Amino acid sequence: MRLRFTRQRAGMTENTNRNPETQLTMQVVNHVRSLIEGGTLRPGDKIPAEREFAKELKISRASLRAGIGHLAAMGVLNVRHGVGTFVADGPPALGTASLALLGALHGFKPWQMFEARLILESHLAAMAAERGKEEHFTALAEEVTEMYATFHEPQEYLIHDMRFHRTIAEASGNPILAVLMETIMTALYDERRKTVERSRDLKQAAEVHREIYRAIRSRNAKEARTVMEKHLKLAESAQVSEMKRGAAKKKAVRKESTEE
């Protein structure tokens, strides 16, 4: 049974739903939203059980679940099977796979990803140098240490790499920029995870992270920014070459794969 994915174009492009309140699922979303905005629900809180909540809202459990699904997809709610549904806690984040999916959909190019990241992170580094607190510096130092300790285990190394950049974002004092950066980083590292095994120079990368740390720690915003830019440009070419190396190896079915 072959299903067809009709190529027919959907006429109207800018179709705003007329009655936002007619949609039961949207009604749920708005209800929860107002509870959050009104302060009734705060991060980490548990919302009522589905059967109970549905009765309260006078809708079926299915409709309630549709609304919860929306909120969960947006990263506002955190559903845990067998336990309950909670308002998102911890570091804010947009819908998990959203950017990666949008990327596939609109054909984002890797260089565009890196460009976006460069812009965001260079500012974040500078801001972290200016506004960072002692606790952030401590966390950064720890991650650098871990990087040095794990540069022989790429997957492990990557985790600390991510945490390092995440901490900088947090230290910047602007959670919105942190969220945006996180969104891009997630998409980027998703790809990186597959290629990092082929990486060399992980030790050198740790070196650069140490430089960044020192610049931030000494509150030298300009320097932090410069080094971060250098790091990211390096990272870009590293990832590109990793990807090429992977592609080359894949094609080299015969053992002729001499690494240029």
Place this chain on the structure above:
Amino acid sequence: MRLRFTRQRAGMTENTNRNPETQLTMQVVNHVRSLIEGGTLRPGDKIPAEREFAKELKISRASLRAGIGHLAAMGVLNVRHGVGTFVADGPPALGTASLALLGALHGFKPWQMFEARLILESHLAAMAAERGKEEHFTALAEEVTEMYATFHEPQEYLIHDMRFHRTIAEASGNPILAVLMETIMTALYDERRKTVERSRDLKQAAEVHREIYRAIRSRNAKEARTVMEKHLKLAESAQVSEMKRGAAKKKAVRKESTEE
């Protein structure tokens, strides 16, 4: 019947789902994702009817709908009652209300919104000056004209204001940054819509937009950036004063409306 929103904290903060494939709804998300990444589904395409698609995937319609709900919330799918479900078309955008909701959740401050926007848009303006195409310039000019024509109708004016900035983002040649900017702008203008009625100096604002346009048009990246920064700082103080003006008025009226 009073429902309680338990304040109990949810222990684990970093809970990654162990089996991403165990979740039927995630299975649907990943399936569609792979269809998109594989090129089988492209923007504007119609996916099979729910009953049919569910049978194909050997899952119930309910589960399928859960997955579709997720994708719709992320802005990847576009569901139209009585018509069908389509792969998102037009300008890419992250989940609609996500940032606004996250803002309420984590208490984003207005100045943080503006700071984030300033960083993004100043770069976007410079990039638009460097990479913009003739068609973009034309569109920008049109929007400026419209702004001059409608500065007595704030709501109308706002639309063109948004379109102007959106066009710059598009002209920058980096759709990722455009998406991020759009996310922030949506949250910001959502608020602005309520206060713009009290705005003065809309004509002056149009003036500044014209300056920005001229800088971009003449491919003067540095100038475009500078003027954009000036504009956004102006816009920030304008909105703040609008909000203050509104707060004063609201106290006098003392009107309590029902929650929707």
Place this chain on the structure above:
DNA sequence: GGTGGCATGTGGTCAGACCACTAGATAGTC
């Protein structure tokens, strides 16, 4: 030639049952 209404296909909602997972309580074992 126009127009109202119906047929069809699609998503939206409902109800109730049962499955799967978690965590705490309980009873049994060493």
Place this chain on the structure above:
DNA sequence: GACTATCTAGTGGTCTGACCACATGCCACC
């Protein structure tokens, strides 16, 4: 007494099949 296995209650996850609401094209009717 401390540990471990099992049970149990509570919660989300899935299924089924019916019916409702909406959008569109077709066709008889005027």
